[in-house]
Amino acid sequence: MSQSHPDTVIEPASRLSFNFRELWSYRELFYFFTWRDIKVKYKQTVLGIFWVMLQPLLMMIIFTFFFGRMLGVNTGGIPYSVFAFSGLLLWNFFSTSVTNAGNSMVLNAPIIKKIYFPRLIIPLSSVLASLVDLAVALILFIIYLFFAPVSINILELVFFWPLAFALSLVGAVGLGCWLSALMIKYRDFRFVVSFVMQVAFFLTPIVYPVSRIDLSFLRYVLALNPMYAAITFFRVPLSTDPLDPVLITISICASIVSLLLGLGYFRKTELFFADLA
Amino acid sequence: MKPILEVQNISKKFLIQHQQLPYLSFRDKLSGLFSAKEATEEFWALRDISFDVQPGESIGIIGRNGAGKSTLLKILSRITPPTTGRITVRGRIASLLEVGTGFHQELTGRENIFMNGSILGMKHAEIKAKFDEIVDFSGTEKFLDTPLKHYSSGMQLRLAFAVAAHLEPEILIIDEVLAVGDAEFQKKCIGKMETVNKSGKTILFVSHNMAAVSNLCRRAILIEKGGLKKQGTVSEIIHDYQAASLGGNTAQWTTSAPGKSAAYISQVALHLQGTQPSHTLSVKIGIASQSRHKDLFVAYDISNSIGVPVLQAIPKQQPFIKFSETEQIIETEIELPPLIPDQYKVSVWIGEHNTETMCWEKEIVAFEISESPAKGRSFPHSHSNGFIVPNSRIVNA
Structure with missing residues (x-):
């Protein structure tokens, strides 16, 4: 049969780099895991895809009422509802994919203990499965934009939106992989994650603009958040506010560092998952 | 290569x-x-x-x-x-x-x-x-x-x-x-x-x-x-x-709950001897009495790994097991038929009459037969084809 199959050598753990060629050869399994995650998610819910649309809409309405109307938050020219919706859209993707990816290794522990495949497939596919939610919410957002009193710069949109999605993905993969490895080791980390995500929601300029913060030092700290740049980029085509290059650079660096650290930590512990799980 | x-x-x-x-x-x-x-x-x-x-x-x-x-x-x-x-x-x-x-x-x-x-x-x-x-x-x-x-x-x-x-x-x-x-x-x-x-x-x-x-x-x-x-x-x-494993094909069992019957089975030890197709199972049982009783019969039931009864052995009834104040050890030899490879479980029964159970310890010891009784057979043995493979030959060729 496959005489050309390369020799496999099983040795004590030493390499620190990922075997991307192997990962590529398992692309079908990657696809199946993603497909399963999506399928199971919508099979188990009555509201299904409807819930995915409802959630950002409801949140947008609530925040528009409290922050936009009652507190009168100034969003620099963008209608508050559009401002909140755009932030919630990306944040929801980020927080669900980080949470799901974080739990994914523990959930799939029975499989990990019984069969070999590159473990990275598991958190990656659960991040990818969350993209479906993002796509649904995005369509809703675009429809909403037609009715909202806002002018859109199409040229900027073509450039900045893909960048915003890419940055969210980078941040989610980095943090998700790190958490998934950590949770296999320390199961109670789950509670820490949901709390941290709630805090992070308010530390990210989702429902208020960063310009509302007077202390410049605090702005730099908040920019350490990978989602800061993603959400700011996403709003560029809708807004006339200038970008702060320093804050954006800090945030992009934070995304890349989180990706490298997350993957590195995952790789370091990957080999022993079956012993720990 | x-x-x-x-x-x-x-x-x-x-x-x-x-x-x-x-x-x-x-x-x-x-x-x-x-x-x-x-x-x-x-x-x-x-x-x-x-x-x-x-x-x-x-x-x-x-x-x-x-x-x-x-x-x-x-x-x-x-x-x-x-x-x-x-x-x-x-x-x-x-x-x-x-x-x-x-x-x-x-x-x-x-x-x-x-x-x-x-x-x-x-x-x-x-x-x-x-x-x-x-x-x-x-x-x-x-x-x-x-x-x-x-x-x-x-x-x-x-x-x-x-x-x-x-x-x-x-x-x-x-x-x-x-x-x-x-x-x-x-x-x-x-x-x-x-x-x-x-x-x-x-x-x-x-x-x-x-x-x-x-x-x-x-x-x-x-x-x-x-x-x-x-x-x-x-x-x-x-x-x-x-x-x-356990010094040959042996297994042991000791009672944990004697019960209230006049006599009970206190211990069982079995030892599988010989090779296919003629295995002999040697079973030693201990019988202890708590009150006076008539002479006892003993019977051994052997079932296979899926719980199907395979055979029952009732040793010749002479001599009967008499009442004794102290524990007595009864040793029985059972000639096994050519059984297919499997794990077999042994139950031991005692009673004064074949319709009255005094003590019945079910599936307490087991032995394993690993070789096929039919030498050179390549077709796998399975429970659906019976448990005994007797010697057979064509005589008119």
């Missing part, structure tokens, strides 16, 4: 934490920062295991529970890395440490075939090409589009096996998966494994079921306390293994 699998000096060390928790918790880690270091102990699950497997060979891996068989399988399947040593695999390897890995209750039968096949390492096109065969083998075509949660456990098992049976690696590693399923299906699976092996594939088979090992494998490896004790032909290794 180069070996298809080369295992060189494999060892595996585990660190045992003396605090018995199923997993670490972050909280403990934090509190641990401020307290003395936890005492850990090294444990070598495997030590210096080396062997080669030639292409097309089927090898049985035998050993008692905790000997390190599962760890070896996990290393070979790349689930966990070895601490030292090196394994070279020259071909596509697939391992079946469990049937139905990755089955999801919410997905339909059809979807699970694809998911499970993919986890086992089959390509999408490959699953598609074999899809009808898999469905056929499993016998679940009516329920293909029903979620798995509505399947009976037997159906789930058949579906899982069907997918696994259609794997076509060059090396197949199988853990004790055959221990499950009904007799009919087990036969189907052993048959399938034999065809896989005959088509030139290499099989590594781990099992406690000596009958299955001797049916499928020609060579075997005995693992004991993490080390490779011996390798050789399957009959040689099985013989060694059984000789090592």
Whole structure:
């Protein structure tokens, strides 16, 4: 049969780099895991895809009422509802994919203990499965934009939106992989994650603009958040506010560092998952 | 020809934490920062295991529970890395440490075939090409589009096996998966494994079921306390293994609850002697009396591993077992018919009359027959073809 199959050598753990060629050869399994995650998610819910649309809409309405109307938050020219919706859209993707990816290794522990495949497939596919939610919410957002009193710069949109999605993905993969490895080791980390995500929601300029913060030092700290740049980029085509290059650079660096650290930590512990799980 | 699998000096060390928790918790880690270091102990699950497997060979891996068989399988399947040593695999390897890995209750039968096949390492096109065969083998075509949660456990098992049976690696590693399923299906699976092996594939088979090992494998490896004790032909290794376990083919039992009957069975010891096709089972029972009773009968029932009664032995009724104030030991010899390889369980009964039970200890001791009574038989034995293989010959040729 496959005489050309390369020799496999099983040795004590030493390499620190990922075997991307192997990962590529398992692309079908990657696809199946993603497909399963999506399928199971919508099979188990009555509201299904409807819930995915409802959630950002409801949140947008609530925040528009409290922050936009009652507190009168100034969003620099963008209608508050559009401002909140755009932030919630990306944040929801980020927080669900980080949470799901974080739990994914523990959930799939029975499989990990019984069969070999590159473990990275598991958190990656659960991040990818969350993209479906993002796509649904995005369509809703675009429809909403037609009715909202806002002018859109199409040229900027073509450039900045893909960048915003890419940055969210980078941040989610980095943090998700790190958490998934950590949770296999320390199961109670789950509670820490949901709390941290709630805090992070308010530390990210989702429902208020960063310009509302007077202390410049605090702005730099908040920019350490990978989602800061993603959400700011996403709003560029809708807004006339200038970008702060320093804050954006800090945030992009934070995304890349989180990706490298997350993957590195995952790789370091990957080999022993079956012993720990 | 180069070996298809080369295992060189494999060892595996585990660190045992003396605090018995199923997993670490972050909280403990934090509190641990401020307290003395936890005492850990090294444990070598495997030590210096080396062997080669030639292409097309089927090898049985035998050993008692905790000997390190599962760890070896996990290393070979790349689930966990070895601490030292090196394994070279020259071909596509697939391992079946469990049937139905990755089955999801919410997905339909059809979807699970694809998911499970993919986890086992089959390509999408490959699953598609074999899809009808898999469905056929499993016998679940009516329920293909029903979620798995509505399947009976037997159906789930058949579906899982069907997918696994259609794997076509060059090396197949199988853990004790055959221990499950009904007799009919087990036969189907052993048959399938034999065809896989005959088509030139290499099989590594781990099992406690000596009958299955001797049916499928020609060579075997005995693992004991993490080390490779011996390798050789399957009959040689099985013989060694059984000789090592509890000093020959013996089993013992002592009562834990005497009850209130006039006499009760206090202990049983059995010893299997001889070779196929003429085994003799020697059974010693202890009878203790609590109050006066008439003479006693004794009967032995032997059933097989799936609980079907195979035979009953009632020793000649002279001499009867008389009443005695002290415990008496009764020794009986039972000439066994040519039984098929299996695990057999022995029940012991005593009573004053054949309709009145005084004490009946059910399936308390067991013995195992590992060799086929028919020498050179290649067709596997299964429960559906009876339990006794008498000597037979054609006389008019």
